Amino acid sequence: MGIGRTVGIGDIPYLKLAACGIKLKLQLRGLYVRSAERKLTRLHVLFMHLLYLDDSGSAPNENEKYFVLAGLSIFEAQADWFARELDKLAEGIDAANPAGIEFHASAQYARRTAPWNKMTREEAHGVTKSVLQIVASSYDTARVFACAVEKSSIPGGGDPVAVAFEDLCSRFDMFLSGLRAAGDRQRGLLVLDKTTHETSLQQLTRDFRKRGTQWGSAIHNLADIPFFADSGASRLIQCADHIAYAVFRRYHVGDSQLFDIIAPKFHSVDGVIHGLAHKTASANQAQCLCPACLSRRMARSTTPQHP
């Protein structure tokens, strides 16, 4: 932090910087910052790529085969566009208080709470699709990332949350390395839904510096530890929620209706979908027809083999 230009960090109204015990309150409109140690009137940060992440599926729930961590990488300056598009959608649901509408895919599916309980199943499903269509129609440089972990495939009762988190950090880092090689030297920041605190994500975050050391050479392009944002106030976290939900439906029940809307947005290079990982037993991977497994198999089959 700390050179030249004054910018916002997407649409994040509240960030809690856990490292070093420093708490920052960041209010979007005036970019007003307060800290216990010193008062700043502006926060100076580099422009950067932000990866908003949310999870779907419960890691300890034995009735669910999959745990998914997924989200959306955007260039910082694109955040306003997403916020405006989702605000417009919210105005169609509650014109008097669009800011009070929090898009939450599983709540829209369940239709137990307002305003979704006043909608038909088709209407609520239509809202979920509309959010995903906003993601699908966004900037070319906005990219979707996801890791679907089949829990039974993790050896020794490992933690699916940790597997997905490490995998996505690594994928995002590789994505940033690719941009850097093409001349874009911006770094990246992870932004997570703060309600994921019931999972071990927050613990992983607390360990991030240690884990970063442990990963050593693996992670080069992340600017800081991950941040937590309030999903109720961040339209980008709400997009991540829908992406995670769509990927979870694709792998958990084989319903690709929502997944197909965002499938073209996964980060890919030369036909290989690097933005999507399917963690399953290798025997399953060899036959799996999901875009992640299939694109890698096809790439291997067309790569000339040395004798």
Ligand SMILES: [Zn+2]
């Ligand atoms: Zn697969």
